[in-house]
Amino acid sequence: MTKQQRSQFLGPEQREAAWAQLGKDTFDVIVIGGGVVGAGIALDAATRGLEVALIEARDLASGTSSRSSKMFHGGLRYLEMMEFGLVREALKERELALSTLAPHLVKPLRFLYPLSHYVWERPYVAAGLTLYDTMGGAKSVPGQHHLTKSAAMRLAPGLKNGVLTGGLTYYDTVVDDARHTMTVARTAANYGAVVRTSTQVVGFLCEADRVVGVKVRDSEDGRTGEIRGSVVINATGVWTDEIQAIAGQRGRFHVRASKGVHIVVPRDRIASDTSIILRTEKSVLFVIAWSTDHWIIGTTDTDWNLDLAHPAATKSDIDYLLEHINKVLVTPLTHDDITGVYAGLRPLLAGESDQTSKLSREHAVARIAPGLVAIAGGKYTTYRVMAYDAVDEAAQDIPRRVPPTVTEKVPLLGADGYHALMNQTPHLAEKYGVHPYRIQHLLNRYGSLIDEVLGLADGNPELLQPITDSPGYLRVEAVYAAAAEGALHLDDILARRTRISIEYAHRGADSADEVARLVAPVLGWSESDIAREVAVYTARVKAEIESQTQPDDAGADALRLEAPEARREVLGPVPRSQPESV
Template sequence: MSDQNRSALTPGARTEHLARLRAATAENPLDVLVVGGGVNGAGAAFDATTRGLSVGLVETRDWAAGTSSRSSKLMHGGLRYLQMLDFKLVAEALRERDLLIEHTAPHLVKPIKFVFPFFKKVVDRAFIGSGVALYDAMQSVGRKRAVPFHRHLLHSKMLEVFPGLDGDKAVGALEYYDAQMDDARFVMMLVRSAAEHDASVANYTSVVGYLHEGDRVVGARVRDEETGEEFEIHARDTILAGGVWTQDQQDLAGADAGLEVLASKGIHVTIARDRIPAVPDTGIITQTEKSVLFIIPWDEYWVIGTTDTPWTQDPTDVGATSEDIEYVLEHANAVLADDLTREDVIGVYSGLRPLLQPVQKASGSGAGSTKVSREHTVMEVEPGLSAIAGGKFTTYRVMAEDVVDFAITENQPGRPSLTRSVPVIGAQGYERLVRDKQAIARRYGFDALRTDRLLFRYGALLSDVLALIDEDPSLGTPLEQAPRYLRAEALYAVRAEGARHLADVLERRTRLDYETRDRGVDAAAEVAALVGPELGWDESAQAGEVETYRAYIAARLEGERSTSDDEAAARIGAVPEVPPRH
């Protein structure tokens, strides 16, 4: 391993982190305990620990297992918010996007080009053109641009840039830039960044109750989902970053006031890259009657979405229906020259957006103080317990700063946020590796595409992955059933990235559940055999992980053939993602 040893989320490190959390007693509490391991929780833990605070972070499932691994994978300013005249929000998101590209996470966030087609020559060019011009102008105020300026495309140039567009419908277009990332890997890197700065972090650790001294929350009682052990973690301040599970946690805390969070489902499908011709790294954005349609280049695939429909079932059981998939294909076909069919769909993933508003939960009770922006809300739901929900992935750093500022005002005043200047792990040394990428490719026999993929996944931490190959050259060979990934990557997922189960590796450290038609099932046994010895699995445990994953994917596929959310949720909810604890 490199000098970043403290950040490595090894199996042994999890045991150590749990011991440190267990040691947070009433006499020696943590400064901050964060509940929820999505981007908001991971960001808050990173923010708090870089302030010099003692921090704990717990997550019921895997890091980013909920909404934060199921986004459109964009870091963007939110062009559509200009229609709502929300200039402050767009300006904030653009500043954050550029900060990530240029300083804090250049290895995880990269520019991407979009074509916005016009279907009414005069009206669209004037309306969309003025909006994007304003969008671009807001990126140039007081700072150097991180991405190129937009340009208008006449009909012929539009088809040259994106031949897959329907030239009989689109009369021209506008080309502009935003950025993209791998959402699940980004969150995991935030967790590692928090650990590097001495936060104690533990996935598969659920909150089963909140501790009180009088009316004040002073921590939580948690359960290690792998052993069943329960213990208390005391903290001066607790932050709830539960996303669509926020209300469940507020109820568990017995909060008199809180946030009402409604869930909206968004689904995406993946399509082989050669089905839609376009110049490299160029996507499409257009509006539908219900949402925004993105056709996004993702390595050898297109990610196409999204939908926006209410979800009233258990958030853990979210899944796509046949109608959802047809909706996405129908709206993609409305702008593409060649129609896509269900046979073109390689993978599908579904996530829930948290839509929220502050509410009084008990008549006559005194609400905690509240900080509200258009996109996120921070609220004291009980003394000592602050909740944050909503927001955009792009502005996670601002949200983290807001909630930590809010939570520690009484106990730890005068500790400003440092995350505007402290990079996410893997950023330092990244540019040197980029300069050396040809030498890396020659030494390890990688083609340019694989080298670029590895740099985008790991940044400077690629050196750790390559060190595994130096120790065992067989790890430098691709997985037999998933050749986009090296055997070393599967091993590194459990040695350094906190993966505890087969599904963690196949769905979030790699993305085989939507990058292969078999959804990662064919690679399951090979990966289980690689990682099993690291996690202490015997042959029976390995088989159990493989069979559980196969059953889970089968349930998701059944959900995709269903005709209602109720049916899809019932299918998915009947099968666990990871083997139950014995």
């Protein structure tokens, strides 16, 4: 393994070295939050030549950034809200990701927009899509295409004959958000950032009126320490107000959590050759082609004021999605068709409206106090813009010249050489003794890092076998998650490094013991550790399934909270309050 490879490997050895480095060095930038924005800030700052620390209380992408609609999209619906700048910005970022930054992770996806009204609707939608295409929506992907009713029905025969009068198709993209976020963080580490998960901020270091660092606690073993730096950036999304409370600072803005629920169903339950976007009375409903085997259907949009770490879907949420999708399907979906459910929280800037669907998706950056910057709002697609805005704002607290951002020209790990390797699929299949289809699957998850992943099976050919009850993934992928991708618990592997928790009806419970035994040598687990990990994960699955039978948020939240935390020492949230300025 080369020195460069070691720098971006997030494994047990790196984790211990990072703890020592965090306590010893003084950083230019300390980033709190391991979601896509925090990881993006770490990458932006590191590639400007700054000394960077990125810390996260739980796992990379364990919050909002693993529970999105899985799209790197321009935000077509924001055109109706007249947010043209946001759409143009998002489309630019989508194009960058698709063509340069992450072509192995961000993929084109065709959508059908069914028309249900004669005369006025087609020109109205066409005008919006023309604007979308003109703003940048039709660079690396085709532009809109008009369909007659019969052509639309051939494309999506699962739709009821009477629900459409015709249709249009357009393109957006799909992405595994958790893998993308993790890859952004690993790329930051590759450029020198110190990245450490299970590292929770419990206090701030201050000198006079200036923030000079943070107090941290290891969420695994309870160790405490201090990290010193020129500026701290709060990039914690829906936890923004909680971190501000710990800092004892009144924020310049407040963040409101909006819950979005998605369900996952097998691909054969809906007969369609394309993803679908449907209008609802409140917003839109997406039917998103996920891998080759599933559809993701979502989303809801409701206020959430309960536990931020584990938002719970209710029976009402699921019924809402089934009711709306069944209005247009020939063969209705039932609860028994659902293989997975997930709930995420959108960090919306509060104050613009009482309806969460109309709260701003723009982001805001503020210097809360000398040495402390906060950023919130925005949308997944524009994480890179949010990141460089935050670093630009933080620059005034960094006592040396800060060069301009360069991340527009910095591909993520795995992007370089990806297209050439796709053309070499037959050769790679022969080299590793793996089916070509499996090679393509791996390339679309790891890109040009595929040799690192499959190299872990040298001398252990059994690692090239599928996980028994989750055959979409190889055993070596679980091992690589622990050795190189920062996974510390079964939940990290089954819910984020892979998507076993939503792609199989057993929600990962049937694979928990096998995966635990695969990663035990890497993570140093004993038999009792294995037993605890399996027990904690299966308790999580049980709690989530039971919470999804409850009629309201309070009941669902209470049941979800009965499951134990995988990270034994993680602390609960501080009370929400409005602290006075210092």
